[in-house]
Amino acid sequence: MKKLRINGGETASPLRNIKRSQFGKQTTIFPSRKNGESIVCEVRLEADACFHWEYDKDVISYRPQPERLVLEVEGKIRTYVPDFEVLYSDGSTTFVEVKPDNVYRKPKYLALYRAAEEFLHKRGQRFQLLTDSQIRQQPRLNNLIKTYSQARGVTPIERAYLRDQLSMLKAPMQIGDLLALPSPPSPASLSAALFEQELRCNWDKPISTSSRVFWG
Structure with missing residues (x-):
């Protein structure tokens, strides 16, 4: 498990169990100053997204694996845990999924995300898909x-x-x-x-x- 170091701070425990680094993944501990604690990220792309939330003045806080949603996806009941919940200064909440460009386009994911967006909209909340082409814009x-x-x-x-x-x-x-x-x-x-x-x-x-x- 890779850690980005910071002085002090605890680690925020995610709802869904995040295993240590597996093939193709690199679990990372992100030292969040905005949250005052370290954030467990399942892959490095999630940690890269954290830099943007730290920089965004409208973001108050964020947490990983926040809630298990029960959704109806193409006639079947599925459970789904978004990667992050982000709280904004206007009091609004956005649930965020972080996915590589070559993964999120698969039909099974697109159907899941549509169901999540509809479910959260009814609760007065937003759903956002963040991809590596958005997160990793250089420089x-x-x-x-x-x-x-x-x-x-x-x-x-x-x-x-x-x-x-x-x-x-x-x-x-x-x-x-x-x-x-x-x-x-x-x-x-x-x-x-x-x-x-x-x-x-x-x-x-x-x-x-x-x-x-x-x-x-």
Whole structure:
């Protein structure tokens, strides 16, 4: 079982038993700061989806394998556990299925997802299918992974120092120029500010020291 490390935090237990890594799968523990605990992911693609939810300001929390749904699928009763439940700031809830592009198109899955969507709609909730082509858009995903990982362990003092410096500087500036200041902010504070959107940049290009950042 692969683990993305974080200081402290518990592990959220999923409803459905998730076995350790099997052939073609790599069980991962994702260190969620938004949830304040580690999230068990059945495959790495699910962990990659977590980076997007961590970045999305509208997402309050999310949890894996949240509920067993009893559905009627093409005249037969089936049980189904979505991969995630995502809670948004407006109070709405979305149940999410994470699947590779070459898997979700199979008729048996499409019928199941239609039944789940109809069932949840009646409860006033949403169903969403997330595929690898959506989750793993590059370089956006790599930028999310890089900034989220590099922000680990940043302290409130580092964050406050960066804000003080930015208040005396004129945007935009390259990241390398900020790091070249006589008393530069820490790389961790810059990564945290980028991930939490206090600093803005072009996420459609790889983030590097030559990237221009904006604030204010």
